[in-house]
Amino acid sequence: MKKEKYYITTPIYYINDKPHIGHAYTTITADTLANYNRLKGRDVYFLTGTDENSQKNIKAAERHFGKTKLDKKEIQEYLDVMSAIWQRTWDEMKITNTDFIRTTEDRHLAAVKEFFTRVWKKGDIYEGFYEGLYCEGCETFISEKELVDGKCPIHKEPPKAIKEKNYFFRLSKYRAELLDYIEKNPEFIMPEGRRKEVISYIREFMEDVSITRESIKWGITVPEVKDQAVYVWFDALINYLTGVGFGTDDKKFKTYWPADLHLVGKDIIKFHCALWPAMLLSAGLPLPKQVFAHGFFTIGGQKMSKSLGNVVDPVEVAKKYGHDALRYYLLREIPFGEDGDFSFERLEERYSSDLANGLGNLVSRVLAMTEKYFNGETPKKIKGDLSEFWKKYEENVENLKLHNALNLIWEQIAICDEIVDKEKPWELAKKDEKKLAEVIYGLLERIRQISWALWPFLPETSEKILTKYGILEIEREKGYSQLKKWGGLEEGQKVEKGDALFPRLEK
Ligand code: MSP
Numbered sequence: 001m002k003k004e005k006y007y008i009t010t011p012i013y014y015i016n017d018k019p020h021i022g023h024a025y026t027t028i029t030a031d032t033l034a035n036y037n038r039l040k041g042r043d044v045y046f047l048t049g050t051d052e053n054s055q056k057n058i059k060a061a062e063r064h065f066g067k068t069k070l071d072k073k074e075i076q077e078y079l080d081v082m083s084a085i086w087q088r089t090w091d092e093m094k095i096t097n098t099d100f101i102r103t104t105e106d107r108h109l110a111a112v113k114e115f116f117t118r119v120w121k122k123g124d125i126y127e128g129f130y131e132g133l134y135c136e137g138c139e140t141f142i143s144e145k146e147l148v149d150g151k152c153p154i155h156k157e158p159p160k161a162i163k164e165k166n167y168f169f170r171l172s173k174y175r176a177e178l179l180d181y182i183e184k185n186p187e188f189i190m191p192e193g194r195r196k197e198v199i200s201y202i203r204e205f206m207e208d209v210s211i212t213r214e215s216i217k218w219g220i221t222v223p224e225v226k227d228q229a230v231y232v233w234f235d236a237l238i239n240y241l242t243g244v245g246f247g248t249d250d251k252k253f254k255t256y257w258p259a260d261l262h263l264v265g266k267d268i269i270k271f272h273c274a275l276w277p278a279m280l281l282s283a284g285l286p287l288p289k290q291v292f293a294h295g296f297f298t299i300g301g302q303k304m305s306k307s308l309g310n311v312v313d314p315v316e317v318a319k320k321y322g323h324d325a326l327r328y329y330l331l332r333e334i335p336f337g338e339d340g341d342f343s344f345e346r347l348e349e350r351y352s353s354d355l356a357n358g359l360g361n362l363v364s365r366v367l368a369m370t371e372k373y374f375n376g377e378t379p380k381k382i383k384g385d386l387s388e389f390w391k392k393y394e395e396n397v398e399n400l401k402l403h404n405a406l407n408l409i410w411e412q413i414a415i416c417d418e419i420v421d422k423e424k425p426w427e428l429a430k431k432d433e434k435k436l437a438e439v440i441y442g443l444l445e446r447i448r449q450i451s452w453a454l455w456p457f458l459p460e461t462s463e464k465i466l467t468k469y470g471i472l473e474i475e476r477e478k479g480y481s482q483l484k485k486w487g488g489l490e491e492g493q494k495v496e497k498g499d500a501l502f503p504r505l506e507k
């Protein structure tokens with residue numbers, strides 16, 4: 001039987017600097033959802049990459065070389081080095097992306113050309129004159145109304161005044177169609193608050209946009225408008241098509257498009273929920289099934305910024321606490337979709353209470369008791385059922401309530417702790433061996449199932465537990481519906497306590 005496909009994307013990142021914890025947050029979440037869909041047996045395509053045709057990158061390159069007016073070779077050299085840093089970061093963080101797209105690749109040039117031609121032929125591009133302001137930080141045209149003290153409210157820099165001949169995309173032509181689509185497909189924009197924000201933007205503010213720039217020397221050029229570079233957002237959004245073969249591999253494109261989920265930060269929702277679907281409508285392509293916008297987080301209550309010196313490097317955090325501890329903290333601490341705060345203090349609290357004393361301690365106690373009372377061999381099966389747990393778990397992950405899904409897993413951990421406290425296996429060992437065997441089997445089997453539910457979130461930890469059980473490879477072969485069936489753990493299966501999952505933190 002052909003596997004159901006699942007195509008998930010992160011935004012492609014600007015490479016004027018190396019990744020920080022905010023970027024890692026988006027990528028880790030996408031990784032978790034990719035894993036969840038793999039667990040369910042789907043054919044997952046997980047795309048991330050770098051947004052390279054931006055003025056920000058060029059400015060960073062100029063700073064790097066200590067001069068302006070770089071030649072194309074120098075720019076490309078800088079982009080190659082920076083993009084490699086991003087790729088390496090995700091590798092070091094054990095992110096499981098299927099593909100990594102760079103917008104300076106030939107395959108992307110091919111996709112943009114094909115796309116531009118379609119929109120051009122549709123009659124949705126016209127020549128005009130742009131006179132107004134442009135914020136290079138946002139890479140977007142900005143109106144006087146949006147400025148605060150003459151500056152962009154996000155980047156705190158005055159925008160550039162621009163006067164140039166441009167080509168415009170008839171975005172406003174799609175107003176009614178977009179509103180209608182959003183109304184008929186409420187799951188298209190999530191969470192709900194963001195949907196309302198987008199609707200009001202489309203209704204009241206959305207205008208045609210300039211999609212080429214005359215003065216820009218670095219960027220994609222297309223035959224229709226040879227002397228101008230394609231506006232970086234118009235080019236960047238197309239990456240989601242390029243990644244699955246648009247303009248280069250029709251079979252692949254048919255397999256994976258439309259995307260199931262574009263995961264984005266709340267800062268770039270308008271581009272993804274207004275401009276992008278309008279571009280796709282114009283090009284006659286299906287729209288992505290969902291765009292989900294997550295919140296932003298601060299660092300110890302403050303905005304993350306270089307000048308404050310509080311930029312957190314995800315690789316350093318993962319090195320110190322472990323990949324899974326970082327993943328756990330980010331996914332559990334911040335209700336997905338809302339804003340949050342990152343603090344080392346909270347991370348250490350969560351590490352000690354939930355990971356070391358919670359999950360780690362439970363696994364080590366139960367395996368130690370199996371070793372002590374049953375020579376490490378799984379006792380006889382008893383009946384049980386966790387189907388209610390799985391139902392709720394799936395509901396939450398599928399609605400992207402990732403923090404709730406983790407809560408449910410930790411509820412199960414608490415239930416196991418309660419069973420140990422109530423049944424007191426060390427006392428049963430003296431008087432009731434049958435009951436002892438039942439209690440230990442129940443605990444071992446619950447932990448096996450918890451480990452699988454945990455796998456999308458904390459793959460390393462989950463695999464470590466299943467390795468202690470000696471069943472990782474056998475279970476991998478089984479399908480999802482088998483894994484969550486009670487009784488998967490066989491009598492006589494040898495388990496081993498081994499090392500602690502989460503060593504205590506050094507003070
Ligand atoms: N290049 C564009 C996206 C183009 S997608 C076709 C861009 N890049 S970015 O590097 O500036 O930011 C990308 C994403 O990083 C944001 O949307 C958001 O997902 C994430 N974050 C950046 N800073 C963040 C925080 N402080 N907190 C949470 N997420 C953050 O925009």
